[in-house]
Amino acid sequence: MVSLKMELVPTIMKKKCIFVVGPTASGKSAWALQQAEKYQGSIINIDSVQLYKGLVIGSAAPSVAEKGRANHYLYQYVEAPREMTAGDYLKDFYALLDSQTLDGKILDSSIKFPLFIVGGTGFYIQALEKGMFNIEPVPIEFRKIIEDELAISGAAPLYAELQEKDPDTKIHINDHYRLVRAIEIIRYTGLAPSQLRMNRAVNKNEFPYEHIKIGFDFSKNEFVERVKLRTQKIIDDGIIEETKKFYDLNLTQWAPLQSVGYKETVEFLRHQKSKEWLFEAIKLSTMQLIKKQKTWFKRDGAILWSKQEQALAQFLT
Numbered sequence: 001m002v003s004l005k006m007e008l009v010p011t012i013m014k015k016k017c018i019f020v021v022g023p024t025a026s027g028k029s030a031w032a033l034q035q036a037e038k039y040q041g042s043i044i045n046i047d048s049v050q051l052y053k054g055l056v057i058g059s060a061a062p063s064v065a066e067k068g069r070a071n072h073y074l075y076q077y078v079e080a081p082r083e084m085t086a087g088d089y090l091k092d093f094y095a096l097l098d099s100q101t102l103d104g105k106i107l108d109s110s111i112k113f114p115l116f117i118v119g120g121t122g123f124y125i126q127a128l129e130k131g132m133f134n135i136e137p138v139p140i141e142f143r144k145i146i147e148d149e150l151a152i153s154g155a156a157p158l159y160a161e162l163q164e165k166d167p168d169t170k171i172h173i174n175d176h177y178r179l180v181r182a183i184e185i186i187r188y189t190g191l192a193p194s195q196l197r198m199n200r201a202v203n204k205n206e207f208p209y210e211h212i213k214i215g216f217d218f219s220k221n222e223f224v225e226r227v228k229l230r231t232q233k234i235i236d237d238g239i240i241e242e243t244k245k246f247y248d249l250n251l252t253q254w255a256p257l258q259s260v261g262y263k264e265t266v267e268f269l270r271h272q273k274s275k276e277w278l279f280e281a282i283k284l285s286t287m288q289l290i291k292k293q294k295t296w297f298k299r300d301g302a303i304l305w306s307k308q309e310q311a312l313a314q315f316l317t
Contacts, residue, residue, distance in 0.1 A: 046119035
């Protein structure tokens with residue numbers, strides 16, 4: 001009798017990709033690993049924090065043992081103080097697939113399809129699937145000017161400028177990251193972000209591979225219990241010691257350390273708070289993040305939220 005693995009090597013799957021998405025602590029990584037083993041595929045990270053070297057525990061990145069079960073790519077390769085953007089991620093993703101290299105280094109093993117693209121960073125997933133326009137990178141000094149304006153005068157003047165130049169904007173005044181990004185695009189290129197979205201039909205950078213999106217979710221009560229276990233685990237496993245390495249290097253403003261788990265641990269170190277406080281702070285922030293992620297992903301009607309194994313088997317047939 002021919003084994004399942006032997007049957008699933010045919011060329012029909014060589015260019016098929018599966019986006020495995022959902023909120024933090026929804027079990028998507030464990031499921032993707034099981035399926036990558038079953039179908040002899042590879043896993044590519046699309047979580048914005050798991051990209052960074054040294055941020056393993058707090059980001060719940062795959063362990064060495066898990067990486068040994070299937071080929072994993074785009075995990076822990078970006079060194080501080082470099083900060084990644086969605087555009088940077090796309091460049092690395094396609095460079096990886098096109099040349100089988102990463103940061104100029106030849107990979108030890110070839111990437112195997114089907115690809116399981118796993119993560120909860122909705123903006124990166126959208127950028128990879130729908131493509132981004134090739135806007136010239138904005139100089140850091142240019143962005144710094146806008147960030148200084150925000151720090152000195154608050155968000156109101158920048159938001160008024162955005163509404164004047166881009167009346168169709170959906171950005172909220174309190175979403176400072178996207179507000180600064182929108183203003184820098186407007187000032188540097190003269191183009192309004194909503195105009196770019198309206199012209200997406202002419203964008204040639206959409207994801208070129210056949211793909212489906214499979215999602216994982218739980219009820220609020222189930223998430224509360226899962227987040228409690230997850231939070232205790234990362235504290236027990238050493239998120240404090242992991243964060244302190246960067247804290248001691250004065251990298252507390254580094255973007256990845258502003259993410260859930262690390263941000264609270266920085267405050268824990270700075271103000272010498274208790275571990276009980278840290279547990280509650282991370283748990284609360286994680287639940288708030290999950291709520292935002294749920295809202296983002298539920299807008300996407302193409303995500304399959306049930307009968308995941310059946311959907312995957314049909315896709316790969």
